[in-house]
Amino acid sequence: MQFQKRHIGLLLYILFLLLPIYWLFNMSIKTNTEILGAMTLFPDNPTLANYATILTDPAWYTGYINSMIYVGINVVISLVVALPAAYAFSRFNFTGDKHLFFWLLTNRMAPPAVFLLPFFQLYSSVGLFDTHIAVALAHCLFNVPLAVWILEGFMSGIPKEIDETAYVDGYSFPRFFATIFIPLIRSGIGVTAFFCFMFSWVELLLARTLTSVEAKPIAATMTRTVSASGLDWGVLAAAGVLTIVPGALVIWFVRNYIAKGFAMGRV
Amino acid sequence: MNKITNNKAWFLVLPVFFIVAISAIIPLMTVVNYSVQDIFDPQTRFFVGTEWFEQVLSDRRLHDALIRQIVYTMSVLLIEVPLGIAVALTLPRKGWGVSASMVLLALPLLIPWNVVGTIWQIFGRADIGLGGYLINLMGIDYNYAQNSMDAWLTVLVMDVWHWTSLIVLLCYAGLRSIPDAYYQAAKIDGASRWAVFRFIQLPKMQSVLVIGVLLRFMDSFMIYTEPFVLTGGGPGNATTFLSQFLTRMAVGQFDLGPAAAFSLVYFLIILLVCWVFYTVVMNAGKQGEQ
Structure with a gap:
């Protein structure tokens, strides 16, 4: 009972x-x-008229494409820079490692609202305003520390003897890393990509501030229906449903890793 | 694991260092710069020292926003952590139910934050939303756009809806790592349900709960998008939390100096609380082991 x-x-x-x-x-x-x-x-x-409105109007569907592009760039950058760093943190002691790790994490604690204006000025001054890469780089602020944190957890679970055996067998570091180590932490990489996707996909404040037309995310486009001729509830709801779809697909692919991944390799 | 001391490891960390430095240190320096100067235009600026800090720290509206923020964050943690643990305990351990519940539970986490606001904006309205309609049907006069208490509760329920899953999934990951032998031993000893929870399940969940509480604290302390979409900070100032206040000051009124000073104070508060919490929990864990 x-x-x-x-x-x-x-x-x-x-x-x-x-x-x-x-x-x-x-x-x-x-x-x-x-x-x-x-x-x-x-x-x-x-x-299905509401969906038809969105899928035939470029002003609507480019929002989805823009969001996808900067999320994709962000996931790739985060993984590429975080992999070697996480390896360093999990395998070596070096001067200032503990402080560096905590400093990285503090960036996850900084309210995005704090960085709003400086980001805007920084990216405007180097001519990156309203590009996908600007949003992707801005999201690195919280995704890179998170990626290092998660990957470090997974890598610490791999015995160090594997590294040593590979060196004895004459593997160079890059070759060992690419052909032996990365396949071993495949699930960790998947989980990290999932988290980066998640936090970049759901963020709006920075994405909206750093874009105007060319790279405008879907989330910002949605606020448009509020101003145009009262409120078009049906289209707004349809747009909302379509933003849930990519997330749901991603969850479906990683469903078997979620339980372990959410613990960030730490149990 | 004992690690080798090797300073060449810095080369592996350099890419991360550079990319985070570009997106964190330069903007942070700009903020510090603003916080001690009065800027009229790029050529005309004065050093004002701590004036902005004094002004911000004695601002009544800011105190109110801070108190609202603390009450809100505490409520979020007090509801979500026990509820998350409770739900995690009821999850099935094997079979098709595992994948199904994982997917369903994770769904709210992947919804863009402004869409979360939109969902509840629609759901809570008495005329077109199911939730608001049902509450009014029960004879309770509910309107989140006009009544401050209703607005505050709606934002709270929305956050519980949105983020409890994170705690659930973390706890579930912790629970899964407990070997069956532990439960069998408890059964032989005739341990009560509570004893199993207190001495087997809770210790195993501790490390993940720390991550969960830290993430929930940081994110609820920085909450911006959802209340912005749902209530716009109103009615009155009932749901104006710190980020909302800051954004209004920086972008709305363009008070760069005070906004920058406030940003630094804000950042330091989060940093301090996280550091204290982390240190206390980690020390308690070490003492428990000894």
Whole structure:
């Protein structure tokens, strides 16, 4: 009986999580008249018109492409710089290593609002304002420390004897790193990429400040419906649903690693 | 693991050092620069010393925002941590249910923050949202756009909805690492459910809970986007937290000096709390082992 009760609690919690998302989806396939007209749990006349609006209007769908581009660049930069650094932290003692590690983490603690204006001026002055690379670099502020932190946890779990054996067998460091070490921490890299994707995809404040037209993220485009001719609830809801889709796909791919990955290799 | 001392390891850290230095130190220097100067235009600027700091630290509105922020962050932690642990304990250990619950639980974490705001903005409205409609149906007069208490509660529930999953997934990862033998031993000893939780499960979750509490503290202390979309900081100032206040000061009114001074104070508060918490927990852990 105990077993049964536990699961009722879990189901209620999941219902609480899904209800608002369902409501958004429900609204996205209604017409605006029905949204404002009556409270219906299921749409009377399901319509895909709201999605059609978004997928045919470049002003809308370029937002998704821009977001994808800077998130992609950010994940690649974060992984490339964090891999060797995490290896250094997990294998060697060096002057100032503890301080450096804590300093890296403090960047994760800095409120983005603090960096808003300086970032804007910095990227404007070097001509990077309104480019994908600017947003990707800005997001490195919190993603690189996080990537180093997670990867260090995973790498510390790999016995050092493996490194030594490889050197005895005559592997050079780059060759060892690329052909032996990286395959060993594959799941760690996957989890790190997931986290970088997550924090870059959901961030809006910096992304919006550093872009105006060319690299405008979808999240910023969404605020547009508020100003244009009252509120277009249906299209707003459809846009919201479409921003959930990439995240849901990513979760689906890493679902078996999530439990271990969230512990950042530390249990 | 005992590590080799080798200063050449610095070469491996250099790329990270440079990229974080560009995106952290240069902007931080700019902020420090602003915080001690009064700037009219690039040519006309005066050194004002600690004037901005004094002005900011004695600002009543800032004190109010700080108190609101602390109350809010405490409420978030007090609700999310126990709830997260409770949900993690109910999760299935094997079978198809594991993957399914992982995917469903992680879903809110991957939604862009402004969309989270939008979802609750819609959901909480009495005319078009299911949540607001149901609450009003129960005879409670609920309107997050006009009543400060309703607005504050809505922001809190939204945060619980959004972030409890993070604690759940962290705790679940900790629980999974407990070997079955521990539970069997507890059963033989006739340990109560509470004893199993207190002496087997909680210690195993400790290291991940530290990560979870730290992340939740930092992020809820910096919360900006969700309340901005949901309530815009209102009604009145009921949901104006520190980031909101700062952004309004820096971008809205363009008071660069005070905004910069405030930024530094803000940053230091987070740094201090995290450092104290981390040190205390780590020391407690060491003493527990001895």
